[in-house]
Amino acid sequence: MYMYEYQAKKVFREAGLPVPAGYLAAGPEEVRKAAAHLNRSAVVKAQVRAGGRGKAGLVRLADSPDATFQAAGDILGKVHHGEVVKMVLVEESLNIAHELYAGVILDLSKGQPVVLLSSQGGVNIEEVAEKAPEALIRLEINPLEPEIPMYRWLEAWRKVGLTGPQLIKASEISAKMLRLFFRADAFVVEINPLAVTGTGDVIAADAKLIVDDSSLYRHQEFYEYKDHSHHPLESEALQAGVSFVPLNEDGFIGIIAGGAGLSMATMDAIVEQGASPAVFIDLGGGISEAGMSESLKIMMKTPGINGIIINVFGGINNCEIMAKGIQRAWPDRIVNVPVVVKMRGHSQEEGWAILEEMGIPLIKYGTTDEAIKLLLEKVAS
Ligand code: GDP
Ligand code: MN
Numbered sequence: 001m002y003m004y005e006y007q008a009k010k011v012f013r014e015a016g017l018p019v020p021a022g023y024l025a026a027g028p029e030e031v032r033k034a035a036a037h038l039n040r041s042a043v044v045k046a047q048v049r050a051g052g053r054g055k056a057g058l059v060r061l062a063d064s065p066d067a068t069f070q071a072a073g074d075i076l077g078k079v080h081h082g083e084v085v086k087m088v089l090v091e092e093s094l095n096i097a098h099e100l101y102a103g104v105i106l107d108l109s110k111g112q113p114v115v116l117l118s119s120q121g122g123v124n125i126e127e128v129a130e131k132a133p134e135a136l137i138r139l140e141i142n143p144l145e146p147e148i149p150m151y152r153w154l155e156a157w158r159k160v161g162l163t164g165p166q167l168i169k170a171s172e173i174s175a176k177m178l179r180l181f182f183r184a185d186a187f188v189v190e191i192n193p194l195a196v197t198g199t200g201d202v203i204a205a206d207a208k209l210i211v212d213d214s215s216l217y218r219h220q221e222f223y224e225y226k227d228h229s230h231h232p233l234e235s236e237a238l239q240a241g242v243s244f245v246p247l248n249e250d251g252f253i254g255i256i257a258g259g260a261g262l263s264m265a266t267m268d269a270i271v272e273q274g275a276s277p278a279v280f281i282d283l284g285g286g287i288s289e290a291g292m293s294e295s296l297k298i299m300m301k302t303p304g305i306n307g308i309i310i311n312v313f314g315g316i317n318n319c320e321i322m323a324k325g326i327q328r329a330w331p332d333r334i335v336n337v338p339v340v341v342k343m344r345g346h347s348q349e350e351g352w353a354i355l356e357e358m359g360i361p362l363i364k365y366g367t368t369d370e371a372i373k374l375l376l377e378k379v380a381s
Contacts, residue, residue, distance in 0.1 A: 001211050004047045006089045007225045008209035015180040017173060017191075018203045022091030031072040034090035035065035043093040044071040050081035051208070054122075058085065061093055094205055099193035100160070101125055102174050103208075104141075104181040106188070113181060115139040115148075117174065119160045121193035135160070146182045150175065169202035170194065184222075185215035233279075233298055240294035243282040251278030252306040253375070254299040256292075258283045258317050266311045269368050275376055278304055285316035292325020300334050307338045307379040311368055314345025323351035327358060338378035342371040 003011070009019045023034035024047070035042060042065075046058035053059050058080055060071040068090060078085045099122035107114045117137040120128045128136050137156045139148065153171035162170055173194065181189045190208035197203065216222060237244035245263070253270050255277055257263040263280040270277045279302050281295045299308055312322055322343065329335055342363040343351055355362050361378065363371040 001213050001216065001222065001226055002049050003209045003211070003225055004049065004087075005045065005207050006047055006087070008207035009089075009204070011180070011184065011209055011222075012204055012207050015176055015183075017176050017180070018201070019207065020091045020094060020203060020205065022089050024087055025072065025090055026087045027076070028069070028073065031069055031076075031088065031090060032065075035062075035068035035072075038068070038090065038092055039065060041093045042068045043091050044068055044075060045089045045091065046075045046078065046080060046085040047087040047089055048080045048083045048085055050083065052124075053080065056080055094195050094203060095198040096193070096195045096205065097198045098196040099205075100162075100170060100196060100202075101128070101192050102170070102177055102194045103188070103190035103192065104178055104186070105190075106186075107140075110140070112143055113141040113178075115141060115156075115174065115178060117156055117160055119162075121195075125190075125192065141178065146178065148175065148178060165200055166196055166202055173202060173204070184209065185212045185219065186210060187212055233301060236298050236301075237281060237295070240298065241291050242284060242287070242295050242298075244298060245280050245282065247277050247279055249278075250304070251276040252304050252379075253277045254302060254305045254308040255280035255311065256283065256295050256299060256308060257281075257311040258285070258287070258313055258315075262311055262313065266309060266368055266372075269372055270309075273369070273372050273376060275372070275379075278302055283312065283317065283322075287317050287322060287325070289321055289325040289328055292322050293329035296326065296329040297332075297334055300337075305337060307340075307375050308335070309371055309375050310339065310341040310343070311371065312341075312343050312345075314343070314348055314351070317345075318347050319343050319345055319351030320347040320354070323354035326360070327354055330358065338375060340371050340375040340378065342366070342368060 006024045012019050025031040025034045041063045044060045046053050058075055062068040062071045072088050075088055076085055101118035101121035103116045104113050118128050118135050120135045137159055153174055157167050157170045177189050188210040191204045193205045195203050195205040231246050234244045253275050255263055255266045257266050260282050263282050267277045281299060340361045341355055361374055
């Protein structure tokens with residue numbers, strides 16, 4: 001789960017990490033209130049998941065409540081890497097003297113977390129690693145000994161060039177950051193920039209937090225941050241015991257297949273033939289007649305569907321039951337686009353007989369490519 005900055009900053013604050021005071025605002029009214037609360041210069045930041053907002057003009061400094069209101073108006077509704085800006089974070093602006101970098105990432109190839117610290121914050125850390133590797137400190141963390149003694153933090157930040165109170169503050173912050181990384185079951189905790197202000201404070205101007213979805217069951221505190229919105233048809237599919245996976249909004253072929261692997265292989269084969277898949281429904285194992293007929297009905301509710309390929313194998317599933325499920329959806333005349341079925345395996349003869357009697361184009365021994373070719377011919381004619 002990739003948190004928004006405002007969510008990550010809330011988690012940071014609770015973990016004792018210093019973050020600027022701020023308010024989330026979803027529209028002009030809320031922006032006005034936030035600006036009035038701060039009643040001075042502010043920074044307005046688009047709440048979207050992709051980074052690089054600064055460069056895209058989606059982080060704006062404003063020196064009065066009116067300017068704050070203006071800046072928010074400019075930012076709201078903009079699109080950043082495909083995501084519409086629906087919320088802004090209005091924060092007290094920091095007088096940044098210097099930008100540091102502090103992050104922990106899970107290095108999957110080594111199976112351990114790595115802490116990265118740098119005197120060159122504010123820019124992409126990959127760029128620092130490439131152009132100024134000497135400005136980047138790496139600390140490999142043994143997951144069995146997650147606490148790093150304070151002297152090592154001090155040593156690391158001293159190498160980066162910090163001295164005096166900033167050295168101590170940055171060390172304390174990075175120690176808390178690493179503790180948060182473990183406690184939150186995070187993949188990434190990143191503070192970029194970790195700002196050193198004109199008055200010598202050290203504070204997280206930005207916050208990135210990605211936590212492992214598989215651990216959410218033990219993180220009640222993150223539950224509210226999870227995006228529970230899904231495609232309405234996804235919920236319907238869930239009810240029918242199948243999975244609905246949207247692919248391309250401008251796609252026009254629907255895939256019903258047994259297993260996500262076969263679904264994706266079918267998707268690739270469709271793209272290879274120059275057509276665009278809109279969605280796949282994965283039947284999973286043990287599909288019932290009702291589950292199959294519901295899947296067809298859900299597929300027909302998907303906007304833009306011009307043809308359906310049913311690509312199934314009778315293993316755990318039974319071809320006769322699947323064919324009966326298709327048959328069950330027919331009398332309603334809901335399915336009014338070409339359908340091609342490729343089906344073999346358990347009880348194939350019985351299944352084929354049903355489909356043949358219905359006059360549904362059927363691939364018995366051929367390949368998925370042949371089934372798609374046949375379907376695309378029918379869609380085109
Ligand atoms: P990102 O570009 O999406 O990573 O967004 P950031 O939150 O990191 O903001 C981008 C840049 O805006 C930072 O590197 C800072 O240089 C600048 N910035 C953000 N907040 C403030 C602030 O309060 N005061 C000042 N002066 N600059 C800020
Ligand atoms: Mn940043």
